[in-house]
Amino acid sequence: MTTDPTWAALSEHWQTLSDLGGVNSLLGWDQSTFLPPAAAPGRARQMALVSRLQHERATDAGYGRLLDEAQARRDLSPQQERTLAVARREFEEATRFPGEFVAAFTQHVGESYSAWTQARPENDFARMVPYLDKTLELSLQAAAYFPEFSDPMDYFIDQSDEGMTAEVVDGVFRDLRAALVPLVEAVTAAPAPRTDFLARAYPAEVQLRVGQEIALDYGYDVSRGRQDLTPHPFMTRLGAQDVRITTRVKEHDLSEALYSTLHETGHALYEQGVAGELLDTPLGGGVSSGVHESQSRLWENLVGRSRAFWSAYFGKFKGAFPQQLSDVSEDEMYRAVNAVSRSLIRTDADELTYNLHVITRYGLERELLSGRLAVRDLAEAWHAAYQTNLGLRAPDDTDGALQDVHWFGGGIGGAFQGYTLGNVLSAQFFEAAQRANPGVQADIARGEFGALHGWLRENVYAPGRRFTPAELIQRATGGPLSVEPYLRYLRGKYGELYGVPVN
Amino acid sequence: MTTDPTWAALSEHWQTLSDLGGVNSLLGWDQSTFLPPAAAPGRARQMALVSRLQHERATDAGYGRLLDEAQARRDLSPQQERTLAVARREFEEATRFPGEFVAAFTQHVGESYSAWTQARPENDFARMVPYLDKTLELSLQAAAYFPEFSDPMDYFIDQSDEGMTAEVVDGVFRDLRAALVPLVEAVTAAPAPRTDFLARAYPAEVQLRVGQEIALDYGYDVSRGRQDLTPHPFMTRLGAQDVRITTRVKEHDLSEALYSTLHETGHALYEQGVAGELLDTPLGGGVSSGVHESQSRLWENLVGRSRAFWSAYFGKFKGAFPQQLSDVSEDEMYRAVNAVSRSLIRTDADELTYNLHVITRYGLERELLSGRLAVRDLAEAWHAAYQTNLGLRAPDDTDGALQDVHWFGGGIGGAFQGYTLGNVLSAQFFEAAQRANPGVQADIARGEFGALHGWLRENVYAPGRRFTPAELIQRATGGPLSVEPYLRYLRGKYGELYGVPVN
Incomplete structure (x- = not known):
């Protein structure tokens, strides 16, 4: 039914939703990169306005009727069925929230974010309590619009990782914790590698240039993107052909800019790899926060912290920083960027x-x-939980409860589990890519990423939201979500690095 | 009637219009500064969408009824009367254009601008002919919606300089030309000053830093603004507290970045000086393109190219560029930045x-x-007219008809006369400021701009669009628009500089 008038009207509507989404992303990108300080309240109001306009269109009754009409058809292709299912999911989500609720939430989040950028460096948690109270209230109110989820957490998890539940996450986290605790114990008891040289003075502009060059090697297309500096790095899609990343750089930390850049590049490769025909439709983006994070982690860690990677790039770093790295070997570099320690951030x-x-x-x-x-x-x-899980206590709230942007620039609930689901999936996808292309490690050692990027593009990126996360994982890896590849990867790598026995 | 529900509803509507205007300005600012090349078509579509949304609200029938209601009231203050008059003027203008016309024009202008950024460096005028044909057609179509103007040019002039006509402009230009031709003749016959050192190598980042420092001295508030680089410098308001400027820098032209910066700073001082109570209302901005340009020209030329300015800043430039300026005196610098020659750009x-x-x-x-x-x-x-007016012919169209962004990033008609009206007004305002503060020249010679900036803020900036341009000129200078102060200024300055007799 692609030439059908109903489908044409839907496509036009999706285009408008996508354009408004891009506009709002630009407002947010500029807010984080270049906005003059006194302009923050006005920007929050502009973002609330555009969110309201998005919401009006996302909940438009005529759009709902178009969806009804299309879903009643019997001549739909599987891709059209899925497109409508995703659109319906979003329509349901949007129509349950009144416009004023969305505007109030967006306005509040803008103000909260702005306050946090000052409160965090000032270690002023008290200042953020009224903001967070309201964020929690608004988050619970949001979940209450979805009474089919008995636990608000199930709603938030499903929202970012379609089909996942708190029960499943609890189980994955239990298994992971059980395996990680003895491994961390053994590794931190072993002699620590040398890391002193990572804290030497590395000029910021050279760090940024080297990071950007590797991002280009990975396959990041700057004719459709760019990189800027922000306090908290992120990736954002501002349009079909406009996927930007940000990074941060510290003169005395060689790994900060590099791994921030490679992490956001992974997100950007995913978004830039979505098939062109899906862009500006409900299927034109990453399928879940877990799968998205699997790509940032894969390119940051499984590639960027591998022995093969440093075999390819150590020479480039020696060339860029000859004095700083004069007494450092490739093996020392590899060990340094994989140093394990219980830390606060x-x-x-x-x-x-x-x-x-x-x-x-x-x-x-x-x-x-x-x-x-x-x-x-x-x-x-926060301090108590860190004591329990990591045996540490932050000296202040700057590196404690004020640490992450998520609760201060968004809602509370479902913000974090995707990171660890992403770690788990990164190893599962990487194993599958290597089964299909046994030369991947040898490629990486030559700074060649074409086969790996190609496999990921075909099996993970191009489909966009064409399949559910569970279907995508099954199709790409031949099995369901599993922690085993991740544990195999961690045990193999860290067992060898630290010379500790693993089971 | 400020607590009146009608007025409250109008104020809310004006706020929304202002917010949408800011969003569109951000889309345009980003298009010129940071947009990835492949994203240009998508950005044009986003701008067309936001323009359509603006247009819908600017032409909303309910808004029209609110204006009718308010204008029927007898308890309006003069400021409210003027607010409604400006709002009505804009409502009339917006309602005469169908939404599709505005969207098509905006989309076309975005595509034309994008093509021009490639065609200009490639000297490819032919490529732009179909774009310009359509621009001309759309411009004439726009004027045709205002049949009360018998000449399309009258419509365009009134649009940017309320109350001005082509007949008046023709007269001003005739008088100016009559006075300028003999003056240019005499000056270009006199020995030319030394300018060689302006083309030495001046590192771009130092030029930008110095320019920005002077902009701050002038009074530009970077807590409510910022400066970036673009091929064609501009000033733009992205929100009540967000007035940005751009500049360009050439390593081998010391005056390029400096005077671009001072020019755009003048525009920005005007916008930043509009009274807070007027912002986000129809009165919250510059009153006409002529008055706006008077401020860029005043700060660029009457201040920035004065003997007093160089008395204050020559030391700063010597400090920033000690080698490049080692053989240059303050007097030589003053003469160099005021060198007169018939040129192409x-x-x-x-x-x-x-x-x-x-x-x-x-x-x-x-x-x-x-x-x-x-x-x-x-x-x-273009070439023929340059031959007639300046005795020159450009070697190509890059510096000929493709030279300025105006016709390629906007319509044809009324784009230019404001510059010369601005020059005329700059001298008229500057004379008035000096009458009120006889110490202005001495202040400038100390790098002090408080009294001048204060007078301009009070008499020109703070009123925003509170008065018509003619009223504002009368109130600020005590008389109507006059070319005499400008001719006095030019004859005095260049007669002295070049030692030529003036009458």
Whole structure:
């Protein structure tokens, strides 16, 4: 029915929704990159306005009738069925929220984000309590519009990872924790590798140039994207042919800009790889936050922290920073970027301990949403949970409850589990890619990513939201979600690196 | 009636119009600064969409009824009367255009601009002919919606300079030309000053830093603005507290970045100086293109190219560029930035010949709009007119008909006369400011701009569109528009500089 007038009207409507989404993404991108400080309240109002316009169109009764009409047809292709299913899912989600609720939430989030950018450096958690209280209230109100989910957390998880439940996540996190705790124990008891040289002075502009060159090697297309600096790196789609990333750079931390860049590049490769015919339709984007994060993690960690990667790129770094790296070997570099230590900052954490940061936040979200934890007690609860899960306590709230943008620039619930689901999936996809292309590791060692990128584009990126996450995983890897490839990867890599026995 | 529900509803509507205007300005700002090349068509579509949304609201029948209601009231303050008059003027203008016409025009202009950014460096005027043909057609169509103007040019002039007519402009331009031709003749016959050192190598980042420091001295508030690089400099308001400028920099031209920056800073000081209570209402912006340009020209030329300015800033430039300026005196610098020569590029032209560039374009616009000149003959007509007015012929169309963004990123008609009206007004305002503050020149010589900026803010900026242009000029200067102060300024300055007799 592609030449059908109903389908044509739907396509035009989806185009408008996509254009408004791009406009709102630009407002957000500029807010994070270049907005003058005094303009923040006005920008929040502009974003609330565009969100309201999006909401009006997303909930338009005529659009609903078009969806009804199309779904009643019997001549739909499987792709059209799925397009309509995704559109229906979003229509349901949009129509349950009144326009004023969406506008109020967006306005509040803009103001909260703006306050957080000041409160965090000032270690002023108290300032954020009224904002977070309102965020929690609005988040629970959002979930209450979906009474078919008995637990608000199920609603939030399904929203970002279609078909997933808190029960499944609880189970995955339990298995992971059980395997990770002894592994972290063994690894942190072994002698630590040398990392001193990572903190030498590396000029910011050279770091940025090298990172960008590797992003281009990976396949990031800057005719359809660009990179800028923000306090918190992100990837955003501003249009069908406009997928931007941001990074941050620290002169005395060689890994900060590099791995931020490779992480966001992974997200961008996914978005840039979605098939052109799907763009500006409900299927034109990543399928879930877990699958999205699998791609940032795959390119950041499974590729970017591999021995093969450093075999390809150590020479480039030596060339860019000859004095700083004069006494450093390739093997030392490889070991340094894979150093394991219990630390306070999620985004700086190594692969092994990273998931413990996520499990901590996921647990706090469950407590907040259930009402067992009050916002005013969150800062202390954060410290207590870190003590339990990582044996650490942050010296302040800047690196404690104020650490991540998520709760301050969005809602509470479902913000974090996708990261660890992404880690799990990154290994599952990477194993499948290597089964299909046994030369992947040898390619990486030559700075060649065509076969890997090609396999991922075909099996993960191009389909967009053409399949459910579970279907996509099954089609790409031949099996359902499984923690085994990830545990095999971690045990193999860290067992060898630290010379510790693994089972 | 400020607490009146009608007024409250109008205010809310004006806020929405202002917010949508800011969103569209952001889309345009990003298009010129950072947009990835492949994203241009999608951006044009986004801008067309937001323009359509603006147009819908600007022409909303309910809004029209609110205006009717309010204008029927007898308890209006003079400021409310003027607010409604400006709103009515814009409502009339918006309602005469069908929504599809506005969207088509905006989309076309986006595509034309994008094509021009490639055609200009490639000297490919032929490529732009179909674009310009359509632009001319759309421009005439626009004017045809206003049959009360018998000449399309009157409509376009009134649109940007409320109350002004082609007849008045013709007269001003005739008087100016009569006075300028002998003055240019005498000055270009005199020995030329030394300018060689302006073309030495000045590192771009230092030029930008120095320019920005002077912009701050002038009073540009970067908590409510910022500066970026674009091929064609501009000022844009993205929100009540967000007034941005752009500049361009050439390593081998010390005056390019400096005077672009000071020019756009003048525009920005005007927009940043509009009284807070007027922002987000119909009165919250510059009153006409002539008055706007008077401020860019005042700060660029009457201040920035004055002997007093160089007395204040020559030391800063010597400090920033000690080697490049080692053999240059303050007097030589002052003479160099005021060198007069017949040249090809309007934006590079000196004060004396600048108006001949404008008069040329104004004449071509009148020819195109009257149908006496076809677009396909424009490139040659351009060369012929330059021969007549400036005794020069450009070697190509890059510096000929493709030179300015105006016809390629907007309509044809009324785009240029405001520049020369601005020059005329700049001297008229500057004389008035000096009458009120006789110490202005001495202040400038110390890098002090508070009194001048304060007078302009109070008499020109703060009123926004509170008065008509003619009223504003009368109130600020005590008389109507007059070319005499400008001619006094030019004759005094250039007579002294070149040692030529003036009458």
